[in-house]
Amino acid sequence: AQSVTQLGSHVSVSEGALVLLRCNYSSSVPPYLFWYVQYPNQGLQLLLKYTSAATLVKGINGFEAEFKKSETSFHLTKPSAHMSDAAEYFCAVSLSPEIQGAQKLVFGQGTRLTINP
Amino acid sequence: KAGVTQTPRYLIKTRGQQVTLSCSPISGHRSVSWYQQTPGQGLQFLFEYFSETQRNKGNFPGRFSGRQFSNSRSEMNVSTLELGDSALYLCASSLGLGQGNHSPLHFGNGTRLTVT
Numbered sequence: 687a688q689s690v691t692q693l694g695s696h697v698s699v700s701e702g703a704l705v706l707l708r709c710n711y712s713s714s715v716p717p718y719l720f721w722y723v724q725y726p727n728q729g730l731q732l733l734l735k736y737t738s739a740a741t742l743v744k745g746i747n748g749f750e751a752e753f754k755k756s757e758t759s760f761h762l763t764k765p766s767a768h769m770s771d772a773a774e775y776f777c778a779v780s781l782s783p784e785i786q787g788a789q790k791l792v793f794g795q796g797t798r799l800t801i802n803p
Numbered sequence: 804k805a806g807v808t809q810t811p812r813y814l815i816k817t818r819g820q821q822v823t824l825s826c827s828p829i830s831g832h833r834s835v836s837w838y839q840q841t842p843g844q845g846l847q848f849l850f851e852y853f854s855e856t857q858r859n860k861g862n863f864p865g866r867f868s869g870r871q872f873s874n875s876r877s878e879m880n881v882s883t884l885e886l887g888d889s890a891l892y893l894c895a896s897s898l899g900l901g902q903g904n905h906s907p908l909h910f911g912n913g914t915r916l917t918v919t
Binding site: 792796 | 809834846851893897907909911912913
């Protein structure tokens with residue numbers, strides 16, 4: 687069964703420091719992977735997605751993620767944290783649809799990112 | 804282009820009652836999915852609709868049901884509410900077309916349901 691594991695439910699970094707949020711996946715087939723961000727009292731917003739076109743994926747707000755098949759990882763990074771990055775981040779894998787076009791995401795448990803001034 | 808709209812934003816119900824939540828997808832999107840978000844279980848898939856047909860279903864009891872209308876708007880219903888149904892219910896829409904489709908989901912801001 688396909689699944690994702692996010693290492694660290696809480697991550698705290700200083701403003702201007704590197705952000706690294708970890709995600710490992712389990713999949714028997716080439717996975718489709720996503721990172722979403724959720725701000726308080728809001729829904730999820732797509733940061734970036736991996737669909738096998740390139741291993742380094744650039745997303746919005748300066749975030750990027752690298753797909754490493756050998757490590758079954760898809761970690762999210764940002765070179766310099768900003769106060770506005772404080773939010774909860776979710777890694778997700780899209781299950782292979784049994785029905786053409788059907789969508790189903792399996793999410794990790796989320797990582798809450800805190801930025802210290 | 805307007806985003807995914809969910810109504811109401813907040814809802815308080817009593818155990819045993821039923822509730823209906825509404826979702827209007829992004830214009831042109833034909834797939835609507837529903838997710839439940841709780842602190843303990845995280846984000847869990849409820850079901851997905853496309854062209855008024857349920858294509859995919861999560862592992863929830865039959866008290867949870869949904870439907871989609873011809874204009875792609877969707878509703879989900881929870882009958883005989885339990886305290887454990889308290890959660891943020893998120894609706895997401897996507898184009899939903901094509902084999903192996905993995906087009907991104909666009910989420911609404913959710914309906915926060917509290918069962919007392």
